[in-house]
Amino acid sequence: MERKDNNQAKAPQGAGEAARILTEFLEVAISCIIFLKGVYPHGAFERRRYMNVVVHRARHPQLRDYIHSSVNGLLPFIQKGLVERVVVIFFDNEDFPIERFVFKVNLNLSYGSKVEQSDLEFSLRSFLIKLPVSESLTKLLPRGCRWEITAYFRALPEASTSKDSELIWIPTDTKQWQQPPLITPIKSMNSEPLGVQLYLEHPSLSEPKP
């Protein structure tokens, strides 16, 4: 959506710029997923245009802020190449994960040349196009569910780099599946310096029910 975080970005070249674009994209994509899953009434979203595609953005300031701040809080980590996956997890009322939207991020930190948003736009846009039509792949959510954004790091971040934005992120104790999940890929992109893959994870059929 809007480029609010230009000031946060470090040297806006190569991987740094790509990371910034990625966070912006993630913010939009996550909003779209939330909209798609119908956790909130549709009225809670408004239509916006991003990369020339119609997307949905949360109207409620708190919801919007949650998505915005959590994703932007990831930016420093993404820039350092620490973030492996960003996952939107939907839980049922017993906090048991039902569905996970996984963004697998692959950022080439050594990429030196300048990156423009327009370079990545074509690939990223295809996610936003594919997402709404992937609804059939997803599971219907039960009532009383909740969701959260979880990031999987390649290594634990050092505590020293404490900034406000990074403090948003706390270690999680989210319940995990016992069995390897079933994976349904939705979209993949692989370009320099950024590769993103979006896939769904569902509990495997042999997963013991809680």
Next chain:
Amino acid sequence: MSLNSSSRSATSNSNSKRSVTSNSNSNPSTSGNNSCRNNDKRNRKRKTDQNQKTLGMAWGANSRSSSRSAFRNSPFPDFGSYMVMKNQKLHQQFDADASSSSVSGACSGKPIFDGVSIFVDGYTVPSSQELKGYMLKYGGRFENYFSRHHVTHIICSNLPDSKIKNLRSFSGGLPVVKPTWVLESVAANKLLSWIPYQLDQLASETKKQPKLSAFGFKSGPVLDDLEESISGQAVPQSGIATLRTSCSLEANIFGKAECTEEVEECHSVSDDPFHPNAAESADQAPTYCMENHCEVELDAAVVVQSDAGYHSHISPCQDPKSDHNDCLEDHIIEESSSSKTIRPSTTGHSTLSDANFVENYFKFSRLHFIGTWRNRYRKRFLSSANGFKDMNPSRNAFATSQKTTIIHVDMDCFFVSVVIRKHSDLKDKPVAVCHSDNSRGTAEISSANYPARNHGVKAGMFIRDAKALCPQLVILPYNFDAYEEVADQFYDILHKHCNKVQAVSCDEAFIDVTDLRVEDPELFARAIRTEIHETTGCTASAGIAGSMLMARVATRIAKPDGLCYIPSEKVDDYLHELPVKALPGIGHVLEEKLKKKQINTCGQLRLISKESLQKDFGVKTGDMLWNFSRGIDNRLVGVFQESKSIGADVNWGVRFNDLNDMKDFLLKLCKEVSLRLQGCGLKGRTITLKIKKRRSDAGEPVKYMGCGDCENLSRSVTLPMATDDVDVFQRITAQLFGYFHIDARDIRGAGLQASKLESADRNMRGHEKYSIRSWLVSSPARKSSMAKGKGDQLYSDIGPPVQARGSFSGGEAYVAHRATLPALHDLDVGVIESLPPEVLSEINDLYAGELISFISKKKEKNAGNNVMDEEQSLSNPLVPPNKDFVHNVAEKIKSSEKEDEQYINKMIQGLPETSGSVTALLPETDSLMPSSLSQVDSSVLQQLPEELLADVLESLPAHRRPDFMSNDVYLDHIRDQTGAIDFLPSNNLWVGNPPRWVDNFRLSSCQLLNRIAVLYNKSSPRGQFSSVLQLIMSEYPLDDGGDDAVNCLCELMKQYIKLKIETDVEEIYTCSCLLRRLTSRSELFLQVYNCIIPHLQAAVGETYGGDLNICFIE
């Protein structure tokens, strides 16, 4: 008047119970006919009301009803329903009689009148009862009351004048025949043509405008066949050939019951106001020979005969705007047309089904005549006009000092008087010229003579209005030949008397007699007028004044057949009371504006200051008004205005069903405009397409087939180079039309114009000078010397790039080269030697046998003589010319980044066609390609893009494939690309571009694998195996390839998974889904699938910590 809403049953025959409802009907007579047959009770009331209206005409109360008992016992609500019942009863009686007579068998004869249904009008010998008896006996029908739908022939011995005058409304277009026809048919025991038996009164009348559709339309084979098939009857020996045929055709049609519907259709159509349609011809000669009676019939005959005429008539029925119940009608039309061979098989759906619509349209257009007359005039009097122009400056010099005298000569009602000049009896009668003489028609009168004008008839009036004003109005058709003749005479006279003539139109001109120093201009003008009258037989009026404006005003006063002289001192008097409208340049709009300011006459106009006029109407118009109202006109006689644009507009009869119609039509327009341009020797740079689009709320236009209320859309484009080429026009027009985004059915008119005209001659020169062709032709020498360092090449050498390119531009380059044979020592021996023997001998002939000896001589020298240029390998002295060619193609394509294989193929295969020289000398196209890859420079091939390489390899002749398969060079090439060749299994099948497996597969013995390799090159996006699989999906049948193939594919897939699993799980997923689908098609793919799934799941699990959401297939 619209036929659209009228309904009719499919057969007119006997007791048809079919009835169709129509929900709206504006035409009383049609509705009257139809309504009675309508048994829809909901509509009965309304219908019968209409019926009552039509009862004024005895003919209108036709019909029989299919309703039965409903009214039997009840009193008839009105006369209409009574007639319905009566008719029904009469029919029943007739049927009963007919059956009884046939049962008794006593005297029933051969049913010669099958399908004929007569109506007897008035007193006849034999009596109507006897005629009825004949009909009963010989299978015909007899109607007591006239109905256009049931009756096929009207029998009568005499007709009152009123009926003759209004024949169409009386007969409904049906043949009116004498009773002897029936008698003689009975005597001959076959149905005779009714033509010779038509009523004398009708046959003798000559004044009618012919429906010349038939004349313009030569009776084709269709017609002839028809005659034979339908009647097998002798064609009557009378009349003009075409006319006769069409008439007899009609007779034949009438003779057959199954055709009656068709005829009926035709008649109802011909009942429509008849208009000049596509097929209508204005050919004058047959007009007068033609008999009036035929005229009536022709309408119908034409409809049957020529699909052109037919459709221009019918099209209103198919008009998109018409109600839905028209569908039925359309259906009937279609049905009848398909079930009968009468109509030419192409049942077009619009006016445009006439192939020559545009052509004919203009052929018979008066405006077109006037428009094109200018060119004629220019050509004819060009020389004198030129001489005059030379004098112009001197005239200007003393124009200021000397008082000018200008005479304006205008023929009196030109279009009428020319036509009637040889008919002195018509001189004092009201006469008008028009396409059509249908008294109810909406054809517009184009010109009326003064007697007619006295009745209030004006040009532009619909015929029906004119007839209403002046019932005795005689209407004549155009005679374009005569117009041309008279106009030429007119101008001959003017040019004879004076060399300063400015043509305004074909019948109107200004002459400047100032230089002639005529003593008495009145006398001079009188002499001219007399001469015009004597030569042409038509009168002209003349106005004399000091300026063109006043001369014109004077002519106005002089008309008709008069002379008026306005000396400069009297100008004010004349102008004072002159309505402003009379001034040239003041049209409706300006007049309205002036009226609002209470200005009606020039006198009033003069009271207003120039500044105020300029403020209100703009500088130019204001200036003009101010000047004209004072009789000031500074224009000079003799400025022949060059056309600013040339174009063609068609605003009548334009109806389309779909875009294809429109496209065809546009093509014809393009041809027309192109022809006109060529006719004028001009080319246009700006092309404007104008479309008349029906306004959404506009109904069917008042004028039959007219354009009605339209939005005028226009678009234009300016080309860099002027053109008169049809193809260019067509391309541009299609483009322009595309911008409109318009429904073809809403189009009511179209026009195409070329402006920014340039002379074609000048254009041609410029074209020659700057065209790419001339550039190319001049370049070969330089380039070929670069390529070979040897100056001119032998023209048969197709190898050098320049030569090849030169020949792309057409034969000229070749011709240029051929003209001078290159010197013998300039020839490349290597090239010549590799030529096919027959070509070699041919060239040898050209060099008078010296070539062969030259070659052998040269060969000896050759060893030390490095003739070849650097890129040729020395080891192969006989490098074929093709090498360079291939190289050239490659380079060319590379530079332009054209990757389309078709394009390349075209380049390679199309070359012989584009260059005459190549085909002539190299009979086989194959020989364009190297006979084997060994002759191809591998470095060239390596530089080729992969796709192109594949294409070049593929385009090698099939029988040479084995050749290159084993070819060292080729293998080298592969080696260069991919390193050492080792066939399966390899660890890096996906390395390289194209990946190594593609080559491996290509060389495999398994057809399926070969196929996959080929598909890889076709797939897009290149490099994604899923796109290859997708292509495989569309292949059918899939042949199995055995275990080897399974292994190869498994290995391929495994490596692909390995390659992609990290970055593109989506692609892997897509591939496995596609594979899964392929399993149902081929056992092989099932094996592959089941083989790779465990591998795949393991890989996914390793990377993503889960299983891919796919499953085994048992």
